[in-house]
Amino acid sequence: MAEERMIIKDEVQEVKTRFISFKANHQRFDLALIHSNRYQGKTLIIDLGGNRFTVMNKEEAAKNGNLEHAFNLNEVRAEELRKFLVEVLD
Numbered sequence: 001m002a003e004e005r006m007i008i009k010d011e012v013q014e015v016k017t018r019f020i021s022f023k024a025n026h027q028r029f030d031l032a033l034i035h036s037n038r039y040q041g042k043t044l045i046i047d048l049g050g051n052r053f054t055v056m057n058k059e060e061a062a063k064n065g066n067l068e069h070a071f072n073l074n075e076v077r078a079e080e081l082r083k084f085l086v087e088v089l090d
Helices: 058-062 066-071 075-088
Strands: 016-023 028-035 043-047 052-056
Touching: 016 075, 028 075, 052 066, 058 066, 058 075, 066 075
Parallel strands: none
Antiparallel strands: 016 028, 028 043, 043 052
16 A cells, blocks of 8 residues: 655755865864755755764854764864855855
8 A cells, every 4th residue: 555645845956066075184074055045045054974964154153062063073074064155055
């Protein structure tokens, strides 16, 4: 017997994706930065190596604690990622 599904939302959007890898002092980061109208000016940031993601803007990335929580990083590694994201996020 077929399982019934209730689809809540199904949409297709054009997105801009930037794949970028960089080596910081303590860790390599492999990221996908996805820009879409869906996130109200924020960017979907996917850590491809760590299998984690978050949606945030430059101001949120700059705030201490956000990257540590989203990507399960210690303070040193989060600061390396923070410096990079503040430079590349719109």
